[in-house]
Amino acid sequence: MTQNKHLWCVIMAGGIGSRFWPVSNPDCPKQFIDVMGTGNTMLQMTVERFSRICPKERIVIVTGDAYADRVRELLPDLESWQILAEPLRRNTAPCIAYAASVIAHRDPNATIVVTPSDHAVFRRERFLADIRQAVATVADHDWIITLGALPTRPDTSYGYIQFREPSTSRQKHAGAGEQPDNLFEVVTFTEKPPLEMARNFIASGEFFWNAGIFVWTLPVLRKAYETYLPAIADTFFNLSSDTSREELENVYSHCEAISVDNGIMEHASNVHVLAASFGWSDVETWDSLYEVSRHDRNGNAVLCGNVFTYDTKNTLVVMPNDRTKNVVLEGLDGYIVAASRDTLLVCRRKNEDQLFRFASDVELKKLIDKK
Amino acid sequence: MTQNKHLWCVIMAGGIGSRFWPVSNPDCPKQFIDVMGTGNTMLQMTVERFSRICPKERIVIVTGDAYADRVRELLPDLESWQILAEPLRRNTAPCIAYAASVIAHRDPNATIVVTPSDHAVFRRERFLADIRQAVATVADHDWIITLGALPTRPDTSYGYIQFREPSTSRQKHAGAGEQPDNLFEVVTFTEKPPLEMARNFIASGEFFWNAGIFVWTLPVLRKAYETYLPAIADTFFNLSSDTSREELENVYSHCEAISVDNGIMEHASNVHVLAASFGWSDVETWDSLYEVSRHDRNGNAVLCGNVFTYDTKNTLVVMPNDRTKNVVLEGLDGYIVAASRDTLLVCRRKNEDQLFRFASDVELKKLIDKK
Numbered sequence: 001m002t003q004n005k006h007l008w009c010v011i012m013a014g015g016i017g018s019r020f021w022p023v024s025n026p027d028c029p030k031q032f033i034d035v036m037g038t039g040n041t042m043l044q045m046t047v048e049r050f051s052r053i054c055p056k057e058r059i060v061i062v063t064g065d066a067y068a069d070r071v072r073e074l075l076p077d078l079e080s081w082q083i084l085a086e087p088l089r090r091n092t093a094p095c096i097a098y099a100a101s102v103i104a105h106r107d108p109n110a111t112i113v114v115t116p117s118d119h120a121v122f123r124r125e126r127f128l129a130d131i132r133q134a135v136a137t138v139a140d141h142d143w144i145i146t147l148g149a150l151p152t153r154p155d156t157s158y159g160y161i162q163f164r165e166p167s168t169s170r171q172k173h174a175g176a177g178e179q180p181d182n183l184f185e186v187v188t189f190t191e192k193p194p195l196e197m198a199r200n201f202i203a204s205g206e207f208f209w210n211a212g213i214f215v216w217t218l219p220v221l222r223k224a225y226e227t228y229l230p231a232i233a234d235t236f237f238n239l240s241s242d243t244s245r246e247e248l249e250n251v252y253s254h255c256e257a258i259s260v261d262n263g264i265m266e267h268a269s270n271v272h273v274l275a276a277s278f279g280w281s282d283v284e285t286w287d288s289l290y291e292v293s294r295h296d297r298n299g300n301a302v303l304c305g306n307v308f309t310y311d312t313k314n315t316l317v318v319m320p321n322d323r324t325k326n327v328v329l330e331g332l333d334g335y336i337v338a339a340s341r342d343t344l345l346v347c348r349r350k351n352e353d354q355l356f357r358f359a360s361d362v363e364l365k366k367l368i369d370k371k
Numbered sequence: 372m373t374q375n376k377h378l379w380c381v382i383m384a385g386g387i388g389s390r391f392w393p394v395s396n397p398d399c400p401k402q403f404i405d406v407m408g409t410g411n412t413m414l415q416m417t418v419e420r421f422s423r424i425c426p427k428e429r430i431v432i433v434t435g436d437a438y439a440d441r442v443r444e445l446l447p448d449l450e451s452w453q454i455l456a457e458p459l460r461r462n463t464a465p466c467i468a469y470a471a472s473v474i475a476h477r478d479p480n481a482t483i484v485v486t487p488s489d490h491a492v493f494r495r496e497r498f499l500a501d502i503r504q505a506v507a508t509v510a511d512h513d514w515i516i517t518l519g520a521l522p523t524r525p526d527t528s529y530g531y532i533q534f535r536e537p538s539t540s541r542q543k544h545a546g547a548g549e550q551p552d553n554l555f556e557v558v559t560f561t562e563k564p565p566l567e568m569a570r571n572f573i574a575s576g577e578f579f580w581n582a583g584i585f586v587w588t589l590p591v592l593r594k595a596y597e598t599y600l601p602a603i604a605d606t607f608f609n610l611s612s613d614t615s616r617e618e619l620e621n622v623y624s625h626c627e628a629i630s631v632d633n634g635i636m637e638h639a640s641n642v643h644v645l646a647a648s649f650g651w652s653d654v655e656t657w658d659s660l661y662e663v664s665r666h667d668r669n670g671n672a673v674l675c676g677n678v679f680t681y682d683t684k685n686t687l688v689v690m691p692n693d694r695t696k697n698v699v700l701e702g703l704d705g706y707i708v709a710a711s712r713d714t715l716l717v718c719r720r721k722n723e724d725q726l727f728r729f730a731s732d733v734e735l736k737k738l739i740d741k742k
Contacts, residue, residue: 022699308732310718310725319715323740328393328729330718335702337717344690346708346717347681347701354681358699361679369694 004135008110009054010099013043013063013071013117014086019284021359022343023318031118032070035283036293037303037318042118042283044074049121050113052128053135060102061117062086062095087245088252093229093263096214097236100221105241111135112221114214114260120292122279134215134274137183141272144224145215146186146265148208148273149280154198157284159210159261162187162201163273186271189261208273210261211280220270229263231256286336286352290316316349375506379481380425381470384414384434384442384488385457390655392730393714394689402489403441406654407664408674408689413489413654415445420492421484423499424506428453429478431470432488435460458616459623464600464634467585468607471592476612481589482506485631490583491663493650505586505645508554512643515595516586517557517636519579519644520651525569528655530581530632533558533572534644557642560632579644581632582651591641600634602627657707657723661687687720 013031024030031043068085134145163184201207225233281292293301298313305319310330318338338345395401402414439456505516534555572578596604652663664672669684676690681701689709709716
């Protein structure tokens, strides 16, 4: 398949990694960590994945000021204009608008894939095929395509997309045999529903998880911003190609903090969802990492480290990837054993919702010790 | 109390620390580790304890060649002749003979306290009083005094001393009211008895644990060696005061490897045991360290490290004493959590008898990785 010469990829790498403690933390959020034990950070894996359909010179990373140097180190192939540093965190709508405005100066006919930088994808060939299909589809339709993953549990930390068969368009295309059966119209977007609602979503069979990947052409993107987020559109799409640091700070300090889901996807009528045929996880929790990892016959998932297990089951081990460090575990069942450079965590998997408390206690102690 | 100007202390610091893994290992045996979390190694604590009754210039350390530099670093106050490096490990009888021969050149009227370097002592004032009493006793009697600790469990890793009331000497002294009631004649020495035997020992009420501390004058020591270990006596007590390295290697390579317990104490008739009034543990196992450590209200013993426990009980935590490292434990009951520089261990306390297996597996892996 020939490459689409106008295909661009925007990778959002500004998250602060509050939930994957202690391996991730505000100093080193998840996208900068080799969470999967592959030898590459999540960000590097994301770039690598997309570089198969989008050459690196058309990949743009948006991150926070504090992380820009880290991104440059991890991705030395990228030129400086490809790494955009936001002066303030303003959620995803401004982030995407900023990247789109930079791309617009270089390629007004761009098709843009927007993606998080810290999700896990399995079955890469299918992933690439799905992205190619989405890209081909938006070439023919003024649609916004979002990728949906089949939900497997009523997870309350995910976004849910309600879909329906595209009756009108299907009829329109049916004759031509063009409309594939993995593309659906979007009815609603729901961020982080309560548990009962998530259960109903799953039971109905009408919902996908929102994988956070959007595919749209620049004109469709721009029109969506102009329609639903006119203030952001007005600010960002009028930025010059050599915006000064001061100007950018001014823009961000006056800019609404809103997600692209809330700001656009929930309102736009031209959003379609493509049912992902690949495996996907946002890997936002230790338990989700455990679920997507390879297990040994005792149900242990050992991602990095020289780990020796004895009478140990259903346990996730994530240690710094240093071959001189050894971990011996005896008699654990259903635990997380994880370590960052300065903190070791041993915790039952079912109780990882207490992580925030643990992290607070440790950080508070650090502050007290400093005094 | 005036100091006995002929009192010398021999500290045996040549053990290779095979059981306290991974914190102790042949590279860094227990005597060189801050096991108790006090900020000082066991060896330093032993020197400090004895320096209250025996000035540092009369303390002699016997260690292995491989550890001599470490001892010098830990005890910079000692002069080079005070740190004796054995070229080979030959158990305690040659070790003590070597130190005694060095002391003999400097003080033929020495009284010598021989002690391990890696045991824990609690209630230091009582300890010092017991040692003083033993020293005073051997000034009046041609006895070997060993210190016995009241056994609290049928531990099969200890030596046991069977004692009896000193009927003859008691009668002799009874009139003068001199014989204290904490001194007993020794009937038998038994190293590491089987469990059933250890149980019977405890039940009989006639046994102490052998604390490994011996007090004797140099003439009594020498006579004991000449009587029961004549070859060792002949070799070591004829060493010159400036023995060459080659000579020492020759002596050790031809020398029997035997413990002072087996070689002398089991045979000599003049051995007496002084019932220790202090708390003692050889701290040879994680569980014994747990037993002697201070516990929080949940039964956790946290010896070093910034440790945060949640729903965690009866657990021993020994981490490198680095204030920048944090340990968060959730949902553990009855575990050992211990780390050396390169190895983390999480293991149920009841299963620490598998430590040797763990250590072997880790060391084997290291060897394979090196190839």
